Amino acid sequence: MAARSGKVTVVGAGFYGSTTAQRLAEYDIFETVVLTDIIEGKPEGLALDLNQSRPIEGFETTVVGATTGTDGSGYEQTADSDIVVITAGLPRKPGMSRMDLIETNAKIVRQVAENVAKFSPEAVVIVVSNPLDEMTALAANATGFPKQRVIGQAGMLDTARFTHFVAETLGVPVASVRTLTLGSHGDTMVPVPSACTVDGKPLADVLDQAKIDELVDRTRNGGAEVVALLKTGSAYYAPSAAAARMAKAVAEDSGAVMPVCTWVDGEYGISGVFLGVEAEIGAGGAKLFNEPAPTETELAGLKAAAEAVRAKQADVAEL
Numbered sequence: 001m002a003a004r005s006g007k008v009t010v011v012g013a014g015f016y017g018s019t020t021a022q023r024l025a026e027y028d029i030f031e032t033v034v035l036t037d038i039i040e041g042k043p044e045g046l047a048l049d050l051n052q053s054r055p056i057e058g059f060e061t062t063v064v065g066a067t068t069g070t071d072g073s074g075y076e077q078t079a080d081s082d083i084v085v086i087t088a089g090l091p092r093k094p095g096m097s098r099m100d101l102i103e104t105n106a107k108i109v110r111q112v113a114e115n116v117a118k119f120s121p122e123a124v125v126i127v128v129s130n131p132l133d134e135m136t137a138l139a140a141n142a143t144g145f146p147k148q149r150v151i152g153q154a155g156m157l158d159t160a161r162f163t164h165f166v167a168e169t170l171g172v173p174v175a176s177v178r179t180l181t182l183g184s185h186g187d188t189m190v191p192v193p194s195a196c197t198v199d200g201k202p203l204a205d206v207l208d209q210a211k212i213d214e215l216v217d218r219t220r221n222g223g224a225e226v227v228a229l230l231k232t233g234s235a236y237y238a239p240s241a242a243a244a245r246m247a248k249a250v251a252e253d254s255g256a257v258m259p260v261c262t263w264v265d266g267e268y269g270i271s272g273v274f275l276g277v278e279a280e281i282g283a284g285g286a287k288l289f290n291e292p293a294p295t296e297t298e299l300a301g302l303k304a305a306a307e308a309v310r311a312k313q314a315d316v317a318e319l
Contacts, residue, residue, distance in 0.1 A: 005031055007031060008034070008085070009085070009120070012037060012088035013039070014091070014233075016243075020085055020087065020243050022050055024244050028059035029252070032061065033062070036074065036075075070111055072114075078116070079119045079120060082122070085125075086109060089135070091234040092223070094231055102134060103319060105130065109127070110319070113143045116143060117144060125145065126250075132186070133313065134315075137309075137313040137317070147262075151260045151286045153261070155182065155185075156242035159259055162180075162196075163177045169207070169215065178195075180195040182259060182277055182294070182302050184275065184308065187308075190298060192298050254282060256281050258279065259276055260278075260286055261276050262285075268290075269299075270303060275302070
């Protein structure tokens with residue numbers, strides 16, 4: 001077992017945040033995982049519970065809980081974090097779009113980002129609060145960090161959903177399926193069937209176009225489907241797995257190629273916007289990585305997504 005090092009903070013101890021903290025602790029690669037929340041005692045209680053699972057699961061990472069105030073109190077426990085995962089904000093209720101959360105969550109994310117910048121000025125920030133693309137842009141502005149050090153978790157989750165649906169439809173192992181989604185987390189998501197394969201064969205060779213379109217649509221609405229079934233709260237097992245894997249790639253400086261929301265400035269003929277693309281993830285955050293060119297239709301979808309999120313990201317700068 002390699003030596004444990006570094007500190008990762010998860011802001012927000014709801015289902016998403018607490019599950020992310022659990023996954024990060026169980027990797028057993030960090031010295032410390034800090035879990036924060038504004039609900040007094042909640043993060044401390046969850047940390048105590050997680051620490052008591054260590055002898056059973058066999059990990060040594062220490063979990064620390066910290067209640068934080070909107071005035072920045074409590075954030076000193078997160079000081080000098082290498083990575084900060086921001087999950088803070090309200091989840092969706094049935095019938096809500098991610099955009100319905102924008103004003104409420106903008107205030108929360110801005111306040112969190114300012115405290116992160118103050119206490120962990122060298123951190124890589126992973127944003128998971130919704131609406132994702134807008135909150136990632138907001139966190140980058142509020143921290144003032146170099147843009148490659150602020151990345152949003154969306155594509156990892158969306159590709160996982162797409163992969164699951166394809167594997168389930170065909171009755172094949174998920175490991176044999178590779179999918180890709182770009183664009184935004186939401187209505188302008190751009191699944192890229194041309195880059196999708198099953199056992200190395202193009203997706204179009206194993207599924208007809210109508211079925212592919214149906215699965216693309218289901219992927220686009222993947223979060224809403226879960227929200228509608230749960231009735232209270234939103235998805236967290238798959239989203240936390242995605243955020244934790246991104247944090248792991250940063251911690252290990254692995255250069256793993258993942259679809260994430262990152263600053264695009266010139267790639268694909270798109271400039272000056274946070275957008276879902278494939279990037280290498282390492283200690284410095286995201287480095288853009290150009291995949292084989294998407295088809296003309298897919299590229300048009302990506303450009304349309306860029307313009308849609310660009311307008312919203314401009315709005316959010318004022319919130």
